Structures are given as structure tokens and as C-alpha cells.
Amino acid sequence: MLSVNAIPSAIQTPLNTPPGELPHRWLKHAVWRAANSCMLGGLISWPLEQSWVRVEQLSMPLHNLGRPFDGARLVHLSDLHCGMLVREKHLRRHVEIVNALDADFVAITGDFITTGSRRYARTVAKVLGDVKAARGVVACLGNHDYGRWHPKGWGEVKGIADYLSERLTNAGISVLRNASRKFVVGEAMLQFVGLEDYWSGQYDAEVAFEKVDCEHPVIALAHNPDAAPQLAAMGAEWILSGHTHGKATPDTRFWDIVYPTRYKQFIGGRYALGRGSLLYVNRGIGNAWRVRAMHLPEITLFSLRNATQGQRSLLAPARQTGDRGAHSVRLPHRLHQLEA
Numbered sequence: 001m002l003s004v005n006a007i008p009s010a011i012q013t014p015l016n017t018p019p020g021e022l023p024h025r026w027l028k029h030a031v032w033r034a035a036n037s038c039m040l041g042g043l044i045s046w047p048l049e050q051s052w053v054r055v056e057q058l059s060m061p062l063h064n065l066g067r068p069f070d071g072a073r074l075v076h077l078s079d080l081h082c083g084m085l086v087r088e089k090h091l092r093r094h095v096e097i098v099n100a101l102d103a104d105f106v107a108i109t110g111d112f113i114t115t116g117s118r119r120y121a122r123t124v125a126k127v128l129g130d131v132k133a134a135r136g137v138v139a140c141l142g143n144h145d146y147g148r149w150h151p152k153g154w155g156e157v158k159g160i161a162d163y164l165s166e167r168l169t170n171a172g173i174s175v176l177r178n179a180s181r182k183f184v185v186g187e188a189m190l191q192f193v194g195l196e197d198y199w200s201g202q203y204d205a206e207v208a209f210e211k212v213d214c215e216h217p218v219i220a221l222a223h224n225p226d227a228a229p230q231l232a233a234m235g236a237e238w239i240l241s242g243h244t245h246g247k248a249t250p251d252t253r254f255w256d257i258v259y260p261t262r263y264k265q266f267i268g269g270r271y272a273l274g275r276g277s278l279l280y281v282n283r284g285i286g287n288a289w290r291v292r293a294m295h296l297p298e299i300t301l302f303s304l305r306n307a308t309q310g311q312r313s314l315l316a317p318a319r320q321t322g323d324r325g326a327h328s329v330r331l332p333h334r335l336h337q338l339e340a
């Protein structure tokens with residue numbers, strides 16, 4: 001757990017608090033529980049707790065990763081939710097942390113805004129324009145970036161996704177909407193694929209992968225982890241997601257209607273998908289009306305590694321730096337039909 005004011009030294013320190021837990025202070029726990037029960041979990045971005053954030057450090061083994069990219073630093077952000085509850089000042093603090101991490105790449109997996117407001121689209125683009133990454137910043141959109149909070153399109157604000165994308169692009173961010181971007185150094189190539197959100201009605205993995213060469217490493221950005229098994233089957237070695245805010249979707253009829261979730265086992269952290277693919281679900285740095293439950297904002301720092309020595313051996317160092325290790329999940333039978 002890191003104080004914003006102590007980032008440079010603290011990021012080298014193994015984390016010893018299980019991801020997502022707040023400090024054991026009974027009063028704060030009581031406040032958060034009361035806030036969450038009143039749908040006011042966005043208080044986490046208010047002064048009461050805004051000085052806390054977790055920086056997760058993980059290895060990212062990739063097969064055939066060229067030497068120029070071996071050791072590159074990739075910072076992953078998600079779910080900024082710029083809006084009434086998550087203000088510019090809160091986001092700027094996180095941008096300062098990102099810039100202290102000396103990233104080669106920054107990947108942002110959507111939900112830049114919450115309510116479909118153009119004002120907040122401008123704000124978040126302005127803040128993210130200050131993100132520094134030696135090689136580039138790539139992003140995909142999340143459901144809230146279309147105004148949507150349900151796959152049936154409830155809440156959609158016409159044109160907001162295009163408006164936001166344009167603003168982010170003008171701020172120097174590659175917004176990948178069913179598209180890919182290649183980074184090439186000599187013979188080496190690293191590819192990012194970004195998907196339209198799974199609930200947007202525009203999600204199309206076939207189109208997104210059209211220009212991808214699976215002989216070279218592929219990192220997919222998909223806001224909703226429900227897309228991950230399909231993207232793994234299409235050749236993504238890593239899938240970066242967000243959307244859950246580190247919170248499980250209750251297995252009840254009510255939640256199945258208001259918040260349909262296909263793979264409820266994807267909550268937060270790292271998951272093995274089979275065939276060597278891995279999913280990382282970022283717990284996000286902002287908030288929304290679907291509140292977090294006692295989870296700190298998270299920034300994830302990946303260290304890219306060539307996996308020629310075998311993925312299993314390369315996962316070990318991640319555990320030593322405080323990671324809980326990959327979660328293995330048994331996926332439904334229909335996934336295997338999808339992969340076939």
C-alpha cells in the first residue's frame with residue numbers, strides 16, 4: 001500500500017498487504033461500509049482516502065518477445081470514471097504516480113468517464129495528456145464511455161464515444177476501437193489490440209485482429225473481462241481488463257438482470273486462461289455508482305519478459321514481489337467450443 005507522497009522509494013518495496021484491502025483501522029472500515037451500503041463508495045476519491053493507492057508489480061512473460069522490448073515497463077490503468085465523484089485533482093495525483101514509474105508503455109482499459117458528459121470527457125483527456133510513456137499510450141473504451149451501463153444500451157449517449165476518442169487522440173493516446181497498433185524495432189515487434197466495449201454493440205474481435213501477426217507477441221485491451229476467453233483463443237497472450245472494480249457480481253437473479261456477467265470468476269488480479277494466455281483484471285483508480293467494496297485504487301506495473309525460458313518459471317518472480325500468483329479458473333464448456 002503506498003502513500004502518494006512516497007511513491008519513488010515505495011514502488012521498490014514488496015507489497016505485503018493483500019490486494020484490495022484497506023488499512024486495518026476500524027473507524028475507516030465503519031465509514032466505508034456505511035458509505036458503500038448507501039451507494040456512496042465514490043467517497044474513496046474524496047479527501048478522506050485520496051492519498052492511498054496500490055501499485056501492483058508483475059512480470060509479463062511473452063513468447064518471442066524481441067530483445068528491444070525485453071524489460072520494458074508497461075503501466076496499466078483502468079476505470080478512471082472522471083465525473084462528479086472522481087475529480088480532476090484525484091486523477092492528476094494518479095498521473096503523477098504513473099509518471100514516476102518511468103513507463104515505456106501505458107495501457108488504459110476504459111471507463112474514462114461515468115455519465116456520458118462531454119465536459120468530463122474533455123477533463124479526462126486533458127489530464128491524460130500529461131501521461132508520459134517513452135514508446136506510447138494505448139487505450140480501449142469501456143461501457144461508460146458510450147454512456148451505457150447495461151448491454152441492452154441503457155443510458156447510451158449518442159456520439160459521446162466518438163467525442164471522447166477524438167479528445168483522447170488529440171491528447172496523444174492511441175484509442176484502439178476494434179483495431180491494433182504495432183511497435184516495431186528492427187526485427188522485433190510488439191502488438192496491442194484494442195476492442196470496442198463488450199456491451200457497446202460494436203465489439204468485433206475478428207475486425208480487431210485483422211492486421212495482427214500472431215507470430216509476434218499480442219497484448220489485448222478489453223474493458224470487460226467477459227471478452228477475455230475469446231481474445232485468448234484468437235491469439236492474445238495477455239488480456240488487460242478492468243470493469244469489475246475488484247468486486248464480484250452476486251450470483252442472484254436480480255444482478256443477472258441489471259449487471260449481466262458471463263464469467264463471474266474474473267474479479268481482480270491475474271487469471272490463467274489456458275493455452276498459455278493470461279488475463280489481468282485491474283481494480284481501477286476511479287469509481288462509479290457500482291461502488292467498490294473496501295478496495296483501494298490500483299495502478300499496475302508490468303515488466304515485459306521474453307518467455308523463451310518457459311512461462312511457468314517467469315511467473316515465479318512476480319510472487320516474490322507481492323503478487324498472489326495467477327488464479328486458475330475452470331471455464332465453461334462453451335468456451336472450448338468457441339476455441340475449436
Ligand SMILES: [Fe+2]
Pocket residue numbers: 079081111142144243244245284288
Ligand atoms: Fe468502471
Ligand SMILES: [Fe+2]
Pocket residue numbers: 111142143144223242243244
Ligand atoms: Fe465498466
